[in-house]
Amino acid sequence: MRRLAAPLAMLLASAACTTMEAAPPMPAAAADHMVSPILTTPEAVDHLTYAQPQIARVTHVRLDLDLDFDAKRVGGVAELDVLAQPGAEEIVLDSNGLEISNVTDGAGRELRYEIGGNVEEGGKGAPLTIALDGANTLRVEYMAPLDAEALQWLSPEQTKGGVHPFLFSQGQAILNRTWIPTQDSPGIRQTWEARITAPKPLDVVMSGVRQGEPEELGNGRRAFTFVMDKPVPPYLIAIAAGDIDFRAIGPRTGVWAEPATLERAWQEVGDTEDMVLAAEQLYGEYRWGRYDMIVLPPAFPYGGMENPVMTFLTPTFIAGDRSNNGLVAHELAHSWSGNLVTNAVWEDSWLNEGVTSYFENRIVEAVYGRKRAEQEAALAFAGIEETLREVGMDAPGSALHHEPGTDELGSAITYDKGHFFLRTVERIVGRERFDAWLRQWFDNHAFQPATSKLFYEDMMANLVGSAAEGEALKLREWIFEPGLPANVARPDPAAFAEVDAAVSAYTASGAIPATYSSWSAAEQMRFLDNIPKQRSAEQLAALDSAVGLSDAGNNEILFLWLELALVNRYEPAVPQAEEFLAEVGRAKFVRPLFQTLWDQGDWGRPIATRIYAKTRNSYHSVTRAGVDRVMNAAD
Template identity: 75%
Template sequence: MFRTVTAAAILALATAGCTTTGEGGMSAGTDGAMVSPILTSPEAVDELTYARPQEARVTHVALDLALDFDAQRVGGIAVLDVLAAPNAREIVLDTNGLRIERVTDGAGRALAYEVGANVEEAGKGAPLTIQLDGARQVKIEYSAPANAAALQWLSPEQTRGGEHPFLFSQGQAILNRTWIPTQDSPGIRQTWEARITAPKPLDVVMSGVRQGEPVDVGNDRRAFTFVMDKPVPPYLIALAAGDIDFRAVGPRSGVWAEPSVLDRAAREVGDTEQMIAAAEKLYGDYRWGRYDMIVLPPSFPYGGMENPVMTFLTPTFIAGDRSNNGLVAHELAHSWSGNLVTNAVWGDGWLNEGVTSYFENRIVEEVYGKKRADQEAALSYANIIETLDEVGRDAPGTALHTDGSGELVGSAIAYDKGAYFMRTVERMVGRERFDAWLRQWFDSHALEPATSQMIFEDMRTNLARSPEEAERLMLREWIFEPGLPSNVVKPDPAAFAEVDAAVAAYASGGTVPKGYADWTSAEKQRFLDNIPKQRSAQQLAALDRALSLSRTGNNEELFLWLELALANRYQPVVPQAETFLAEVGRAKFVRPLFQVLWDQGEWGHPIATRIYAKTRPGYHAVTRSGVDRIVGRPGEG
């Protein structure tokens, strides 16, 4: 039940640490808007924000922005609703490169403000401190810089259609402060609305529900309006604009894409409604209304981004046989773990990604069967072992919970170790009991931030039947200690028995598996990732001829082939690698391929440098930052 309370009472509730009240700890403001709690326990303090939400916090963001494709800038007005303690004199926001032109209250009265010193470390940016003078609404006139890290502006030549420009945003983790002035922390949830104007004939989509049809506003432009009436972490405010069309794939789901991509995209995500039904069967109602997707141009740096009601997807997952659409299951699962219940700080990112990866696998099992689910889980386990072998079993970064200050060791910990934690506990307590617990976790903390300490305590209280069982589950070891606990439930060795035998046969005598063409994609990836790493040019040529590796339409498999070939300085594959790196901006593929080229010293350095000089302008800032650390920026050195 939601209830109307005074602003002071809301603030007291919203800063009440880990204690929650009512449904998910939510409350309602005097205008009826939902207000999420702010966690104040020490482990919930976000060091990547300048905000002081215990004093004054943003509860709602209203944007009125214009997209300028010529100048590659976004500008306009942000109106923020503020919930402040009675004695609060100022509110502190996060910005990074924004040009602030004017700040007023809701009535147009000028408010004093100051933009502090910029902190480049971790992209934290600069604080914007506004003197409230009693105001409970703040209006900021501003513009974002052309190089705003969250935004990628594509020329027509960088799109499939080649006729119109394209724009998309990527806010996670703290990039949205480069185009929206707000409190940019996952623990400060906010509702939002937006009016966006763009030149014809471009369409605009956002991670909110579109309100009616676009409106002609003159000057050959149209206005699009959106609303997100549920409080979300601000990194989930997302925008895309381009020459895109829509295709429904179910009564509450559909996909946007460039016209030349739309048919293939719609076929690839054709199982989405089955996935939604499977997810609801597992862990309760889908609470966001529609589940739409957009397949972005290839420069999108991630596989997918779980923006509510509008998942962003890379075109690299399109294989023609739905073999890679565990990606869709993953982003859908985020509608519960990540979007509904969100890590309060990024050091607890496994709460989003690990729980979601487990949930993804359960959806895959429901829709595609146990064999595929077991195989994909086995690939996940292999990622954990590979990472631990590389960095060490005691490396601090291999704990699920981190303080955010250590060296990241890749996705295998937050995603795969987190999933195997859930998988292990499920096997030990039984699926029925585990599913009931996880559903109550989502329900109890819906639209709230959460921490590792919270889920640890919740599992001890609501899942384990005794202190002794809690100890057997090794909850603390899994969450707070490095490495892999001894009670880990290992994958079924039968999942890849045929493939592992084929790997052994190839390793010992060069025997190429005859049934390779009929294998699942997971089986092909297992084979390519486990055959001997040192191959001669003759062996690589023979392998390619036998298995048609360079002609695969599955980018996951093609990446593994290119990585293997480049690691062996196989010159015939260089043109294909160059084409691949020019057409694909997904960091998961791009960074490792540049790394393997760079590792080849005198052979690889000039190839990597030449390719990167051509491809760098087309990559998103997320991808560029990773490759810059490997190759350096073109012209340097």
């Protein structure tokens, strides 16, 4: 997620004394759509877009697209409502490989356009500049490229059912510009609607509300219509199509999945309605209408993606005991932090992920109890400490807000340090006072972008009682400086007292805990993550025999076992690792296992090379990119 054009100096200077500048008056064509403001302060300039939204911006997108599973292409028309400053001569969109055939205005008059010739690295693509000539509606006829990075086309063999193909998209952070011509920046929120045609019997879902039943077209195809009437950042426009069925959970919640997966998926997410109620009690009304989920085939590269009204989930979270449902709580929490209030630039992505991780833990506490919440928080905190030990407390990427070009340090900072920042403030000022502040943050900034500076200023104005209290809370240090402030509210050491004692006993004598099978998934993960990493083949065989690691139904635990086994060159685990890597496309699991194999030199590299030759084409571009970096690493 992550880098643009030089700042618009004159426009930014005129806005530098304000926090937010309201959008100009809407043209008549967009009057029936909600229009969000844009931030105009220097820290809100998105370096990963070519758009110049202060001059001309997209407010609404209408898609009319055909899905061609034989050619693995998406194409059709995108109609854009434009809001422009008086005298604006052109609008700049983002494009990465889009094949534009024609651009007209609302009356069918052709408009000049140009795709920039100097395509930048890092997925930014090239600017698509269109002459406005007075138009406030643009009609772009186009085709997405064959290798559009946002789209994953699966053959029937790559699905659970094995009969029909499958398609899903993943837009975050800047991949949607490979299949939708728009201004692909989180700070430029847009409403949208879509009409999608697909071959029967496939169903289509999107991150908008489906309108009625599919339209029968009489040519072996059906048309599906969707509306998102609330402005969202464009990375949240998402689509999935395949042989999928639906099953309701509660009055406003349900799950889609392939028929062969649906029962297990439905059982696993059965607490979702309770989670929505718990979230509302914490931080206010759920504003998106329905909260549905789709459990995708295993090639999906992430644990989950918080697409509005249709969270995308990996099947790897299904454990049979709801032990990984923190993932569902996390994606649900994004309906407030991330979807309702969104980071204006990706350098502030902790505003999405860190706030959400804190919110997730509060939902887990409300639904599953304080002990489970404390244990999951302790696992997250261990990740922070491990990362900071590796990179150093002064590593620039360990600040929550980072400048463009700074290397990110992954989820331990963006997610977990952000979580513990809010956890620390809550513990110091008190939960009642903190919750009232966070609720007003969501209410007062709903459907708007935000920056770290804006978040800090809001805390100073609406949470803390004085500048001295803000200093004592170390608010600025938490957000803008590297490392971990001294006032961090560390997790309760008693959360894993039994497990940590078992780790000590195993380390000292090899004693395998007899109570392992009765532990929670978090306790089992704590044990596996903390025992000595150097084990003999005999020790690994004994551990596996005693607690059944190779038969674990929880993929988080199975991953930890495979990682431990491979780092010790344990031959009996190689076939299982090969099977796992052939079935799972989640980057969180795939990249580290290939890294572990690669790090084993002459033993592991031939294994990694052999497996990757078979699996690479089945992975999403996000997963492939990570593994490519591993496999191309210098000796």
